[in-house]
Structures are given as C-alpha cells and as structure tokens.
Amino acid sequence: MAKPIHCIADARRYARRRMPKIMFDCVDGAAGAEYANGLNQEKIQQLRLLPRVLVNVAQRDLSTRFLDRDWGLPFGIAPMGMCNLTWPDADRMLADAAKKFDIPMALSTMSSTSLEQVAQWIPENGWFQLYVGQSESQAMQLVQRVEDAGYTTLILTVDVPQVAPRVRDLKNGFEAPLRIGVRQIVDFALHPGWSVKTLLAGAPSLANFSPGEFYRDGGRGLVDWEFLDRLRRRWKGRLIVKGVLSVEDALRIQNTGIDSIYVSNHGGRQLDAAPAAIDMLPLLREALGPDYPMLFDSGIRGGEGVVKALALGASFVMLGRSLLYGLGADGEHGLQRVIDLVRNEISVTMAQIGCTGIQQINHSVIVQK
Numbered sequence: 064m065a066k067p068i069h070c071i072a073d074a075r076r077y078a079r080r081r082m083p084k085i086m087f088d089c090v091d092g093a094a095g096a097e098y099a100n101g102l103n104q105e106k107i108q109q110l111r112l113l114p115r116v117l118v119n120v121a122q123r124d125l126s127t128r129f130l131d132r133d134w135g136l137p138f139g140i141a142p143m144g145m146c147n148l149t150w151p152d153a154d155r156m157l158a159d160a161a162k163k164f165d166i167p168m169a170l171s172t173m174s175s176t177s178l179e180q181v182a183q184w185i186p187e188n189g190w191f192q193l194y195v196g197q198s199e200s201q202a203m204q205l206v207q208r209v210e211d212a213g214y215t216t217l218i219l220t221v222d223v224p225q226v227a228p229r230v231r232d233l234k235n236g237f238e239a240p241l242r243i244g245v246r247q248i249v250d251f252a253l254h255p256g257w258s259v260k261t262l263l264a265g266a267p268s269l270a271n272f273s274p275g276e277f278y279r280d281g282g283r284g285l286v287d288w289e290f291l292d293r294l295r296r297r298w299k300g301r302l303i304v305k306g307v308l309s310v311e312d313a314l315r316i317q318n319t320g321i322d323s324i325y326v327s328n329h330g331g332r333q334l335d336a337a338p339a340a341i342d343m344l345p346l347l348r349e350a351l352g353p354d355y356p357m358l359f360d361s362g363i364r365g366g367e368g369v370v371k372a373l374a375l376g377a378s379f380v381m382l383g384r385s386l387l388y389g390l391g392a393d394g395e396h397g398l399q400r401v402i403d404l405v406r407n408e409i410s411v412t413m414a415q416i417g418c419t420g421i422q423q424i425n426h427s428v429i430v431q432k
Contacts, residue, residue: 066393066399071364073383074202078149078391084248085235086148090387092231095335103223103331103362106339110371111430115417123413125406127421128177129379130301130322130356135165136406137421138369141216141360141381142192142305144173150390151256156398157386158184164402169218169381172277174203175267182212182400190216192305194223194279195286195413202242205271206298215300218325219291222306224284227333286348288315295320306333308343310350322357323378330383345426347374366408370416 079087079202093100129138140161146153154176161168164183170181171195180191190215195202209217224297231237231389251258261267295302304316305325313324326344328337340361349355359377363369370382382405389401413419416428 066397067409068389068397069390070404071388073399074154074388074392074401076396077317077393077397078388081254081393082280082391083247083254084123085237085247085250086257087391088231088235089237090391091382092226092405093331093335094227094229094333096230097331097335099328099335099337099339100331100362102339103328103341106341107362107364107368108369110341110375111368112370112412112416112417112428113430116167118416118417118419120419122413122419123410124408124420125413126380128388134379136402137373137409138149138166138363138380138382138405139190140169140386141383142169142171142190142220143164143383143387144171145175145267145269146171146387146390147175147267148266149387150394151260151267153387153390154181155184156194156390156395158316160242160386160398160402161188161394163186163399163405167216172271173269175270177270178209178214179212180270182214189214190218190303192218192220194277194283195290197285197291199285203297206294208271210298210300216303217298219286219294221286221306222308222329222333222388223329224286226283227335229332236420243379283420286389288319290317291316291319291321305358307347308338308340310346314350315348315350317355323358324351325358325360325381327358327375343370344372345376358376366410367404368407369409369422370412371429372423374426374428376426379380 066128068074077325088269115325125136127134140157158181167188167190168185169190169192171192178191189210197410302319303323305326306327307313307324308328317323326340326347328340344359356378358379358381359372360381360383363382372380385401389397418424
C-alpha cells in the first residue's frame with residue numbers, strides 16, 4: 064500500500080522506519096555534531112517571502128533554461144553515492160524520474176550503477192560528478208570513460224579533500240565496502256522488506272571501479288588549481304565546480320573558464336563549522352554578476368526552499384536527501400511523490416508571490432529584515 068506522503072518530513076519518517084538504521088543514518092547524517100546540516104535548513108526556513116496580490120497567476124510555467132538547455136523544472140537530482148543502499152534499483156528509479164520530469168540527474172563517481180549503464184538510460188539528461196582519489200591518472204581514465212559514454216556535463220567536486228568523520232556512521236559501523244557483523248545482521252533482520260529486496264537484487268558496490276581501486280575514506284586532497292586547469296583543457300564539454308562557498312575561490316574559478324559553480328557545503332557532511340550555504344549564495348551572485356550560471360544545494364526540503372534559493376541568486380537547484388527519503392519511504396512511488404510535492408509547492412509559492420515564470424523570481428520576493 065502506498066504511503067501517504069504529504070511533505071518531505073513524512074517521507075523522512077517512513078524511510079526511517081523502513082530502512083535499516085545503518086543505511087538511514089548514512090543518508091540522514093552529517094559531519095561532527097551535525098550543526099551545519101541543521102543550520103542549512105534553519106537559515107532557509109527563516110527566510111520570508113513577500114506575498115503579492117491582484118496578479119493574474121492562473122497560468123504558471125515551471126520550466127527553466129540552464130547551461131543552454133531547457134528543463135522541465137528548476138531543480139534536478141544531485142550527485143549521491145551508493146543510492147542503491149537506500150532502496151534496491153534506486154539508480155534506475157532516479158534515471159526514470161529524470162526522464163519523466165525532464166530534469167538532470169548527476170551520477171556520482173561513487174554510484175552503485177556503472178556510468179555506462181546510466182548513460183544508456185538517460186542519454187540526454189545525465190551529468191557525471193567526478194571525485195579525484197589518490198591518483199590523477201585514474202581520474203583522467205574515468206573522464207575518458209565519461210566522454211566515451213556520451214556525457215556532455217562534468218561536475219568536479221572540490222570540497223572533500225578528506226572525508227569528514229560522520230559520528231552516526233562510526234557508531235553504526237558503516238564502512239565501504241560494507242562489513243557485516245552481528246549488529247548489522249540484527250539491524251537487517253528488523254527491516255525484512257529492505258533486506259529481502261536487497262538480497263534478491265544483490266549487494267550494492269562501487270560500480271565504476273574494480274575492488275580496491277577507490278577508497279571512500281581515502282584522501283582526495285591532490286586536487287588543486289593546476290589540476291583544474293588541466294581538467295579544463297582536457298574536458299571539452301560543460302564543466303561545473305561543486306562545493307564553492309568562498310567569493311575569492313568563485314572568482315578564480317570563473318576566470319579559469321569554468322561554465323558554472325555549484326554553491327554547496329555538501330549538505331553539512333564535510334565541515335561542521337561551515338556557514339549555511341544559503342547565506343553565501345547572494346554574496347557569490349553579487350561577485351560573479353547577474354548572468355553567470357550557479358547551481359545550489361544544501362538544506363532544501365521543499366518547493367519554498369527552491370524558490371528562496373532562486374530568489375537569492377541560484378540559476379538552478381539540486382535536491383539530494385529529500386529524494387532519498389522518498390526512495391526509502393516507498394521506492395519508485397515515494398521518489399515520484401516527493402518530486403511531485405516539490406513541483407506543486409513551487410507552483411503554489413509562485414502564485415502566492417505573484418510570479419508566472421521562474422525567470423520572474425528574484426531578490427525582490429525576499430522580505431528584507
């Protein structure tokens with residue numbers, strides 16, 4: 064029976080019940096005391112939108128243009144590793160949703176389905192997110208595979224020089240590859256629906272690497288400005304740099320010839336003392352100018368949050384945890400329900416603030432304190 068998901072909080076609650084604790088905490092958790100994760104959401108919630116009246120908003124258009132492509136909605140699917148741990152076949156479900164709603168899906172280096180397979184599922188809606196591990200040559204080999212598979216947009220993530228300790232993962236004994244002990248067996252036994260489906264589907268693993276080729280907790284700190292220059296020369300498609308909060312860094316990235324920056328604090332999963340990403344967004348927009356393409360994530364939990372990010376300077380928004388909550392709550396139905404919820408919330412919010420198109424959303428809809 065389908066779960067009655069009326070908001071993202073519902074999806075999160077159902078996912079928490081349905082998924083093993085070790086898997087839910089991996090999705091839901093963050094670095095340190097998880098202050099940055101909470102701050103992301105709190106700061107977005109505190110922003111107020113100004114209602115407008117007597118505007119004909121009977122027809123509203125949620126399509127938008129980003130990086131020379133028209134999209135059906137102003138948000139897409141953020142890169143997330145090992146999604147099949149949330150629910151079996153999650154990567155395929157995300158790809159199907161990307162096609163259905165005409166939105167981009169950014170496949171992670173750490174995905175549990177190969178980049179070649181996902182490219183076949185979504186040849187026109189697929190982006191690829193690149194992590195550089197302990198070897199630059201290995202990273203460039205991966206770039207070649209991405210190019211050969213037909214991807215035209217590459218996202219280089221730069222805010223993980225070292226994976227930050229996540230206390231919930233440490234307490235639960237989460238490792239990649241996953242090691243199964245008594246505690247994990249009990250956890251799985253208490254969640255038979257997830258466990259049986261996962262057993263039948265086969266245990267997820269890092270699909271883009273052979274065993275031992277890439278370590279989740281290994282250092283990724285060799286990425287520097289010289290590497291970015293080399294990657295820009297090597298990659299002829301659209302190149303996005305993800306994990307930017309500093310104005311100084313953003314300006315230098317822009318001057319390197321990068322097509323877009325991706326404003327994010329990794330959902331609070333890296334530096335617990337980082338500022339809320341939404342607080343940095345308008346500063347970066349002011350520095351980079353009105354037309355430079357900017358993506359945003361971190362703390363978005365619904366359609367009003369998407370509108371607020373667009374109002375503060377984002378060109379396009381990416382959703383992460385919210386979609387995994389939907390998958391964990393009710394598989395494919397839960398995922399599509401969450402996307403529908405966000406889409407409808409955006410539309411209703413636009414009506415309330417007197418906007419008929421995404422391009423009309425700007426800083427004027429934010430109530431100034």
